[in-house]
Amino acid sequence: MPERHEIETFLVLSEELHFGRTAERLHVSTARVSQTVRKLERRVGAPLFARTSRRVEPTAIGRQLAEELGPAWRAVGAAVQRATDAAHGQAGELRVAYAEPAAGQLLFGVAELFRGRLAGWEVVLREAPLLQRLDLLRAGEVDLVFAEFPLLSPELVMGPVLVSEPRMLAVPAGHRLAEAASVAPEDLLGVPFVRLPADLPESFREDRGPRSVLGGGAPGGPSSGGGPSGAAPGGGPSGSVAPRGAPAPRPSVGEASALGPVGGTLNEVLMLVGAGLGVFPVGAQTRRYHARPDVVYRPLAGAAPVEWGLLWHRDRSTAAGRAFVRAAQELLGAGEPDQP
Template sequence: MVGERRYGVLERYEIEAFLTLTEELHFGRTAERLHVSTARISQTVRKLERRFGAPLFVRTSRRVEPTALGVQLAEELRPAWEAVGAAVRRVTDAGHGRTGMLRVAFAGPAAGQLLVGVAERFRDRLPGWEAALREAELVDRISLLRAGEVDLVFAEYPLREPDLVPGPVLVSEPRMIALPAGHPLARQDAVTLEELAGIPLVRLPAAVPESFRADRVPTRTPAGRPIPSGPEGGTLNEILTLVGAGRAAFPLGAQARRYHPRPDIAYRPLTDAPPVQWGLLHHRDRATPATEAFHRAARELLGADG
């Protein structure tokens, strides 16, 4: 196009030489810092000055000082150059697993409180990394993990799925039964699994892994007596609402008594039931040094084996 000005693109070594010289104000020190010859620095500066059509430095036998044009170029060029360098370092570090964002999904105040401490220890282990905690229901946590939208899921076991890899048990708590406050069993100090015969249990959605549903909502007592299936509850609040309304009961971990007290619900220990166990899961195809570092931080904080 007639009258259009064409500006050449500066090479990396030209930018480095120019900006380093504005800092060192000495050709020899600049050359030493960049591991090149003094002649190379002089040639590079002369080439830039020819391109810009004016001197960038005032040179005497005693000193080197940038001209007004040199000062202007340095002030406008340095922030962009530093931003480019920072971007390259961030991407390189991320590619080598040295920095980044690890995303962890959880549910409930007890899990959130625990993971805050794990995240702090994780950041100590991997400086430059952050851990973002995201709350989601169990079905959503698994979907997010499979979609690659989170890197780890903190959840109750068992979750036996072919594409999910469970880490060691991090937390083990007594199993309790949430009963309507007016239920006859609520007058007892504890309940046995055999006493659940004839009591409907809240049904979990079909999207919840079968291994978890079978553990949490048994259909028979140890002696083989049937346990009725109650109404479906998709979230913990829905489940507790159904229990409080007198429509069903539900087994869960002891932390619910502390974090979800309700006047319409009585929590009683299930004396012969196995504990509720918690751990971290990752996708079998997406294990990374960062996910392993978070696993280790959790094991150290909680004193878990493995």
Template sequence: MIERYEAESFLVLAEELHFGRTAERLRVSTARVSQTIRKLERRVGAALFERTSRRVELTPLGRRLADELRPAWEAVGAALQGAVDAGRGLSGSLRVAYVGAAAGQLLIGVNELFRERAPDCEVRLKEARPTEAVRWLRDGDADLCLGPLPVHEPDIVCGPVLVREARMLAVPAGHPLDRPGGASAEDLAGVPVVRLPDGMAVPPRRADRAPGPAAESVQEALTHVGAGQGVLPVGAHARRYYPRPDVAYVPLDGAPPLEWGLVWPRGHATARVRAFTEAAADLVGDGR
């Protein structure tokens, strides 16, 4: 039976046809490669390579062995890797929810990188309303969710911040706050503010802010804004993903940035969840 290191040395040398490059790929010395090949040739009883001072070539017997051994060896490697991935939980499926169009676009890139690393894991993306996200995580309908941070729920874990963006203020087109200089937090005193579920785009509530109509989605909230029923603090992404002729977006000075990240149920940080979270952090870190 051929040993693992013998098979690897033989197949790499059959591909490189150069002892030095083979040694570099295997991270061993050139002498070690030569000793391994000579040992294998003694076991076979014939030369597998023709060596000269200028080149290395496969003999007919060596070429036949390479052609027959490579598919079998690759199958062994694939089977072993599949077992490792299954043992680490990187196969199966992963259900990832997201809140809003911007989060969905970010997840497309994260999914591509994750699938490169875990090709046997199927990722299912699904948009959630703000009122649905935490319930889906609790009910097991989603393993992860990408949305605004933080989520103040004891049974929900917040991952690292992936994106920070400036706050803007959505106001009715032509409103007194629709001005180049934007608005400040003080300008919101007495102005109705459309209410979204906790953890969405609205800064912490203050007593001097008049409550506006409630909404369950950003689009619904912007409809209230366009109708002149209030204003809505949002992230800067809203200018791109929610352009409307009846709504203007102006800078909101003094408001904390809006942060986005992945969240999951406490106690459910599986290997798939960890790997997907790492892919998200790597993607953002690489600036892709």
């Protein structure tokens, strides 16, 4: 692998196209620039610059290397600078990704409280679908993600539950369940569920499938993520269903639904629901921000709530990130501040 000074010399020379100016910027001699470039060319196995007495031009290979290496090198420098600033409590930028309008409103309030405590720090909010948010977090392009739980992944940490809302079922407007006061598991025999992409964490896909309606709970679901441990909405035991006349046996997950189509985003999921291709569990706020003439939202009897919180990368916890989580907990009254 090239050494740091080789990469830096190559990129500066690619910008300046002049050995003297490159040497001035790097505070080294012109001979040192030439030696470094020749060493890098030996590593690559091809000339990176065409040199004449009057001009310096990158070769095709040199131009390609500069185009691919430049952004990555700048990203490394920016990441190191952010880490240094965070370690010394200096001004910096905290990047938080979210999706839903309700989440955006909430995060604006948290950001205001956070900025009031960390002078000079800015919060950049970035909207993105869930799968893209997780990719951005893994790539280090955002520091925190606000999302629905559970999202179990070895490299990600789920913070404390910040918001809990009733779980409802999105159904087609013309479906027999659209007129129901509430939906129980026995109502869903043979009803297809719209599915989520396979590259989302299994814990999240299960929590948005038949298992969440039947009260079985997904791995790391609400019962283990800070939600109510002994009671469900309606006052009965967790996962219980209010009786409707004579007791009915609880259907199994396999009996409860058929396989429906896959929706990559919430808008895609609701489009599929509206087209009559399946149903899908959502949080209650969806009714307000995603009202559609072809979709009706009905309460799910005995279902665990939908929970929201902040996630961060296990290897990139920072003082600024911890301060933002504490501000969110305090603003939302979500219990004692935790230390991510």
